[in-house]
Amino acid sequence: MSNEFHIVVCGSIVPDPLQTLEPVQGAQGPELKNEMMLPAVLDPWAGHALYEAADLAVKNPGSKVWLVSLGPKAKLQQVMMNIAQKVPFELVCADGSASGFTDSFEVAKVLAQSIEGIQGMDKSKLLVFGGWQSASRGSCAVMQMVGEMLGISEQFQGVDKLTAGGGGALEIMERIEGGAYQVSVCTGTPAVLGWATGELPEPPNNPQVGMQNMRLVMPALQQAKPANVQGSSLTFQSVELPQQRRETRVVKDMPVDDMAREIAEWLNS
Amino acid sequence: MYTLRTLPGDDVRQIMWRYADRFDLQMSVQSTRGIARTVVAKLVAEGARNTHEWTDQKAELLTAFDQSGLTALFMDPHQGGFIEGPKNLALALAAFELAWVDGGAATCSLATNLALAPIHEKGTPEQRDTYMGQCVPPQPGEDREIRRGAFALTEPLPYIGVDTGVMCGKVRVVEWNDDDPILEVDKRGRFITNMDFADFVTAAVESDDDRIKGSCMIILEKEDEGTYDRGAPTLKMVHQLSSTRDPVLKLRVPASRIIGGFEIKDGTVIPKYNHSEIIGSVFHRTRIPVGLMTMSKLISAVEPVIRYHRKRFQGGDTAKEGSPRFDHGLQMNEDALQRLVDVWATGEAGCSLGFAASRLADAFDPIEKEKERLFAEQGIIGPRKQMMTLRKLKDKVLEFIELEYQPETERDDDRYQALKGDTLVEFAYQEALAGILNPATKLWCTGVGATVMREAVSLVGGYGITEDCPGFLMQKWTDTQLEATYEGPEAVQRRHMSVTMPSEIFQATVSAWIAQLRRVGTEVPGMGTDALASAFELWQWTMNYLQNTKDAEGRKLYHNKRQGVTFPMADALSWLLGPYFLTLDIIELKEKGAMNPVLADGIDDLVAFYMDMSNVQAARAAGEAARICTELVYGFSSAVDTAGLEPFATLKAKVDAGMVGARLSKDRAGKALSGVMIPEALDYPL
Numbered sequence A: 001m002s003n004e005f006h007i008v009v010c011g012s013i014v015p016d017p018l019q020t021l022e023p024v025q026g027a028q029g030p031e032l033k034n035e036m037m038l039p040a041v042l043d044p045w046a047g048h049a050l051y052e053a054a055d056l057a058v059k060n061p062g063s064k065v066w067l068v069s070l071g072p073k074a075k076l077q078q079v080m081m082n083i084a085q086k087v088p089f090e091l092v093c094a095d096g097s098a099s100g101f102t103d104s105f106e107v108a109k110v111l112a113q114s115i116e117g118i119q120g121m122d123k124s125k126l127l128v129f130g131g132w133q134s135a136s137r138g139s140c141a142v143m144q145m146v147g148e149m150l151g152i153s154e155q156f157q158g159v160d161k162l163t164a165g166g167g168g169a170l171e172i173m174e175r176i177e178g179g180a181y182q183v184s185v186c187t188g189t190p191a192v193l194g195w196a197t198g199e200l201p202e203p204p205n206n207p208q209v210g211m212q213n214m215r216l217v218m219p220a221l222q223q224a225k226p227a228n229v230q231g232s233s234l235t236f237q238s239v240e241l242p243q244q245r246r247e248t249r250v251v252k253d254m255p256v257d258d259m260a261r262e263i264a265e266w267l268n269s
Numbered sequence B: 001m002y003t004l005r006t007l008p009g010d011d012v013r014q015i016m017w018r019y020a021d022r023f024d025l026q027m028s029v030q031s032t033r034g035i036a037r038t039v040v041a042k043l044v045a046e047g048a049r050n051t052h053e054w055t056d057q058k059a060e061l062l063t064a065f066d067q068s069g070l071t072a073l074f075m076d077p078h079q080g081g082f083i084e085g086p087k088n089l090a091l092a093l094a095a096f097e098l099a100w101v102d103g104g105a106a107t108c109s110l111a112t113n114l115a116l117a118p119i120h121e122k123g124t125p126e127q128r129d130t131y132m133g134q135c136v137p138p139q140p141g142e143d144r145e146i147r148r149g150a151f152a153l154t155e156p157l158p159y160i161g162v163d164t165g166v167m168c169g170k171v172r173v174v175e176w177n178d179d180d181p182i183l184e185v186d187k188r189g190r191f192i193t194n195m196d197f198a199d200f201v202t203a204a205v206e207s208d209d210d211r212i213k214g215s216c217m218i219i220l221e222k223e224d225e226g227t228y229d230r231g232a233p234t235l236k237m238v239h240q241l242s243s244t245r246d247p248v249l250k251l252r253v254p255a256s257r258i259i260g261g262f263e264i265k266d267g268t269v270i271p272k273y274n275h276s277e278i279i280g281s282v283f284h285r286t287r288i289p290v291g292l293m294t295m296s297k298l299i300s301a302v303e304p305v306i307r308y309h310r311k312r313f314q315g316g317d318t319a320k321e322g323s324p325r326f327d328h329g330l331q332m333n334e335d336a337l338q339r340l341v342d343v344w345a346t347g348e349a350g351c352s353l354g355f356a357a358s359r360l361a362d363a364f365d366p367i368e369k370e371k372e373r374l375f376a377e378q379g380i381i382g383p384r385k386q387m388m389t390l391r392k393l394k395d396k397v398l399e400f401i402e403l404e405y406q407p408e409t410e411r412d413d414d415r416y417q418a419l420k421g422d423t424l425v426e427f428a429y430q431e432a433l434a435g436i437l438n439p440a441t442k443l444w445c446t447g448v449g450a451t452v453m454r455e456a457v458s459l460v461g462g463y464g465i466t467e468d469c470p471g472f473l474m475q476k477w478t479d480t481q482l483e484a485t486y487e488g489p490e491a492v493q494r495r496h497m498s499v500t501m502p503s504e505i506f507q508a509t510v511s512a513w514i515a516q517l518r519r520v521g522t523e524v525p526g527m528g529t530d531a532l533a534s535a536f537e538l539w540q541w542t543m544n545y546l547q548n549t550k551d552a553e554g555r556k557l558y559h560n561k562r563q564g565v566t567f568p569m570a571d572a573l574s575w576l577l578g579p580y581f582l583t584l585d586i587i588e589l590k591e592k593g594a595m596n597p598v599l600a601d602g603i604d605d606l607v608a609f610y611m612d613m614s615n616v617q618a619a620r621a622a623g624e625a626a627r628i629c630t631e632l633v634y635g636f637s638s639a640v641d642t643a644g645l646e647p648f649a650t651l652k653a654k655v656d657a658g659m660v661g662a663r664l665s666k667d668r669a670g671k672a673l674s675g676v677m678i679p680e681a682l683d684y685p686l
């Protein structure tokens, strides 16, 4: 028997990780140098959540996927030109900063309000998806607070697999310490799932899906309301890049044993 | 002094190349880029180019193109595509994105479209829907195999190459009937792209039978009765991610395969279009993306060259962390910075030209169709009659051109709209313009681009000529030689241009550009518009002179048999076109960028940098054009008849004076490159 889910994926953009990311002091607090001009991508964690959501929707006919994004809409629009070709969804956009320096509580508030405002969304069928952390903040806090604000106490973090059984029960596999998994069964919706990588690859672009999505994505971007994330008392003492310098070597055909030895040597040094 | 903060991204490109409102095109750019920087880059990095054979590994490209919508890009929605209307700009952008990583991959993606182009341009509606539909990847639930095509014009020596007149490909009747006679086609091809896997071939052939008139293009399928021999692979040293072979085809097909259809009159099959008419309309469009492929490579070289220069001395004993040598590396040298400005500015100018040409092609498609409909309705059939009708409209066309380039606030808008609404007027103007922009894009972007790509390779020293060079610069350089050759080498493009250049309509357009550039120069000084306007004036004066003057031996100068005069004039003009369109794109960026939330903050700096690049390129182009004009004007004179050349000398002095500040622009632009923030690593594998 199939279930009908209303899946809301929370996810926004982050600067392309290949770019030079240099924290600087801006007028409103810390920011990344030239952040507005750097190309952005969908937060990879949120991406995993979105592809899992789409897959779940396909397997459970009648289900629907929304992507709720807090981000600067002009940049979000660029990212949509790629992401909207991957899987079908409806976009809900709150126009505001997607910076990793905004207060996670403020972000959660905007997301929760945006979710409450979705027309036609049935809370009894609701699954709130997101990344268990984001590539820009990495606090693992937003999704938990979104859940609390929506009154959803069934929460799972670091999820790699969700199996929807008959009768609406959800079997969920979460990452726990030491590379182990915890498997839980949740009797049904609503629930919050913060995804780790999941198990699905990034789908190839499909322009037909893109053209379909764009009919709703463009109006959603045009109508996006400015989001207020300024209410925070959060201040930053200092901001700096991790000191460890990354040194990349490209080595072809290295035996696994050699790799392991090198890592061990590095750890011991 | 301004700072260039980052390398220009999609927001900048969408404005300059005018697709900011086209999300269909933006999506297709993203899809194509995704394939280019993963599947394609991986193939190159793994050495898939090291053989001219088509391999299973290379065939992964086709799957990736199919999956990502690239294969269906050329089709209309009712055929299974997703973009409505003309697709020249769409295909140009796709070629640009693929060539950013590998030119051969771009060729591979464009080749089936080239095979379909004769059918698309001149095929019957049934031919169009059948073959276009077959080349769309099957959708979920559909049970069929995708088909791919090849375009066979070029023949073994001594037949078709640049000259397409003398053909060895033949067609004759083998079984007559009055509806659809059975023909035998005998075609040998040379250098035919896609031939390893093509399921059908669109071939140019000539009648070898009294019962068939003239020549035609015809569709051959691999299932047809007879020989479908794919032939020997071409031992090519470039574009190895495309397939090329010399097929031998001898097949029986019904006459209904003749592209565009036929009629039977007095027992003779009369094809609706001969092969030249079809080839003309095909190449008119498909040459634009090829020019853009070379330009894409120039711009793609900027980031790897900067990274190499900056890191050149890092890790050694002498360059201590924090020292200028450590931080700036080779960028401490002015020349390294300024030569890269030349490479980049060439790429920008060529892109501005090429994308202007592809937008014009998009605008021209419906107008050309409407013109054909109007002529058919009025019973004006055949090229001669049509030309006579168009000639009568000349005054209107010239008036339209003047209005077209006047500022909106100053022109008589009612009159302008009335003329703009006149299909034939618009057609005449656009036809002349496309007759220049399309061959000029192919000629200049690939020809000059090849030379400038060599300079990019030089900037990376010995590393530049190795397989390991980041950004595959060596492969990109050698590939440019094919881009300058296939779909008509430079000689063909020069010939096309030299036919249209004397047209009164095109000359009026040049006059309008000169006025426009002078105006822009006062409103937005610093882009080199003065040098450019003066160079156009000098070129126009020279054209006029050459057309009305004989050489010292009494021979006519501007004459189609005299390529030593006409071809250099085509070269001179083609230098000027890129910078002209670049100035227009910069003005667009200045206006629209200020309203774009992503760009607004840094827009003044960005525009200042672009204006400097434009100034650099305008001075270079004006210098090249002036040099060519000088050689032609003085070079065919004897000492005695240089008396009447004072106006030339005056105009030339104006070109020189127009270069004021151009080297300061280069100083600034070079300096900006020393500070620009680039990504930590290239976004595709090495």
Ligand SMILES: Cc1cc2nc3c(=O)[nH]c(=O)nc-3n(C[C@H](O)[C@H](O)[C@H](O)COP(=O)(O)OP(=O)(O)OC[C@H]3O[C@@H](n4cnc5c(N)ncnc54)[C@H](O)[C@@H]3O)c2cc1C
Residues within 6 Å of the ligand: B150, B151, B152, B153, B154, B160, B161, B162, B163, B190, B191, B192, B193, B194, B234, B236, B239, B244, B482, B485, B486, B487, B488, B489, B490, B491, B563
């Ligand atoms: C990898 C590859 C893929 C190709 N793919 C295809 C394909 O899919 N389909 C297809 O039909 N063809 C294809 N071609 C063929 C290509 O289009 C021809 O090579 C090209 O048009 C030039 O013809 P040619 O080599 O016979 O040169 P030639 O005709 O021998 O010309 C050689 C040179 O002579 C000079 N020249 C020749 N004629 C003139 C003239 N009238 N005026 C002045 N100078 C002149 C020019 O300098 C010219 O560059 C491909 C070629 C290659 C190498």
